[in-house]
C-alpha cells in the first residue's frame with residue numbers, strides 16, 4: 001500500500017491541440033477568428049493594477065448585472081464562472097446528486113462523461129438517430145439529471161426550443177442543463193423558458209461568439225433558487241473564481257451589442273459559404289448552426305483528409321470514435337483562412 005492507491009484516478013478530457021509552430025491555420029477548438037469588442041481592450045488597458053492587491057468581488061456583480069440586463073433577467077438569475085467548463089463542472093457537482101443516472105446523447109461534448117466519472121455520477125448515453133438528432137422519448141424515463149448541448153457538439157445539429165421544452169416539462173424531478181455554447185450562431189435559446197420551469201439551467205460562454213476563450217468566462221441562467229444552490233456550492237469550493245480583470249473585460253464585451261451581432265453575422269456568412277464549397281468538393285455537411293462545420297467526404301476517409309490538412313499546417317478536429325470516425329469538425333476562421341482550406345482540399349481531392 002502506498003499513497004498512490006489512495007489517489008482519485010481520472011481519465012481527463014483531451015482539449016484540441018494548441019500548436020507550438022507558427023503559421024498554423026487553427027480550426028480545431030472553435031475559437032472566433034475576430035478580436036473581442038474594442039471596449040474589452042480598453043477595459044484591460046485601463047485596469048488599475050493597484051486593485052490587484054485586494055480580492056475581487058465574489059459576486060462579480062458588474063458582470064452579472066450586465067448579463068442579467070442583456071438577457072432580460074434579474075441579477076439573482078445569473079451565475080458566472082471561469083469558462084462554461086467551470087460552470088458545467090459546478091453544475092454537475094451541485095445538481096446531479098440523486099444516485100440515478102444522468103442522461104446525455106452518445107455523441108456530444110466529451111467533457112460530460114469526464115465530470116460524471118470525476119464526481120462518481122452514474123450516467124447513460126442516449127443514442128442520437130442516424131441524422132444525429134435527439135430522440136426526445138429517450139429522455140422521458142427516470143433519471144438523475146439531463147444535459148443537452150444545443151446546438152450539439154461536434155455535430156452542430158440544433159433542436160428547436162419546443163423539442164427541449166417537452167423534455168424539460170417531462171422531468172420536473174431533475175435538473176435539465178442546456179449547454180448553449182454555440183447558440184448565438186443560429187440556435188434557438190431556452191432562456192425564455194426560465195420563467196416557466198424551475199428545473200432548467202441554461203449555460204452560455206464568452207469563448208465563441210464573444211471571442212474571449214482566453215479570458216475564461218462562462219455563465220448559467222435559471223430561476224433564483226437554482227442559481228442560489230449553484231452559488232452555495234461555488235462558495236464552498238472557491239469564492240473568488242472571477243478575477244477583477246475578467247469581470248471588467250466581460251462587462252465591456254456585453255456593453256457592445258452591435259459589435260457582437262456583427263461578429264456573429266460574419267462567422268455565419270463564412271460558414272454558409274464554406275458549406276457550399278465543401279459540398280461542391282464531395283463533402284456532406286450537417287446543418288450546423290455553430291461556428292464550425294461537421295463534414296464527411298463521400299469517398300475519402302476523414303482520417304486521411306485530417307492528416308493531409310495537418311501536414312499543410314491546417315488543424316481541424318477528428319475523433320476516432322464509433323459513429324463519427326468518418327467526420328471532421330472544422331471551425332470557421334476568417335474568409336482568407338477558409339479560402340486557403342478550400343483551395344488545398346480542391347487540389348488534394350483532385351489527386
Ligand code: PMP
Nearest residue numbers: 083084085109153181205207218
Ligand atoms: N460546451 C461545449 C458544447 C463546448 O464545445 C465547449 C468548448 N470546448 C464548452 C462547453 C466549454 O467552453 P468554455 O469553457 O471555453 O466556455
